Amino acid sequence: QLQLQESGPGLVKPSETLSLTCTVSGGSISSGSSSSISYFWDWIRQPPGKGLERIGSFHYSGNTYYNPSLKSRVTISVDTSKNQFSLKLSSVTAADTAVYFCARVVSDCSDLTCHKGYFDLWGRGTLVTVSS
């Protein structure tokens, strides 16, 4: 059974960089796609008491997508040797306080740049608070 687990600091100071890692166990980030299904790997966040916002997405081929509203501050990278993918969000403010989830996306796209699908597996989430 594939599982995802977020890890990283729970407290970040304003103007600094938030760094989180998602470790995938029970399966590989770089396998599993077929002729009819592709998998993307996402970061999503949820401010306290609010809804869900996609931060960004990547495919193991190296293609990435970032939310335009966050694009200038976001980097998603992957370490296939460790079966992990990471999020860096720079210049954080209190507005970036949220529970951060990593998730797998199931897509029927044959175009590996499409970055769309439904989210079938989620990590438990980690609360990151931005405060001095």
Next chain:
Amino acid sequence: DIVMTQSPDSLAVSLGERATINCKSSQSVLYSVNNKNYLAWYQQRPGQPPQLLIYWASTRESGVPDRFSGSGSGTDFTLTISTLQAEDVAVYYCQQYYNTPPTFGGGTKVELK
């Protein structure tokens, strides 16, 4: 971006009764080539991540009880819980994946009456 609007924001239902949640998209999420609606539903219990319930608007994810059903097409969709159980108290979200970026509705909170 496609805007997803859910109604109501919250509803209180008695145990064993039916709960109905609506979701409307700002444009059709029906792809005419394959006749599929690119619409999913999730359940989020307090303190937990969202859990996939339904995809392709009406396909139940493996392990999801059959009291959960999805219906609708084009721009209007419904999630129905046929007989509410205590463990169904949660916030429910719809999500479109017709376009990038995928977008979520604002959520509907289901409580016990």
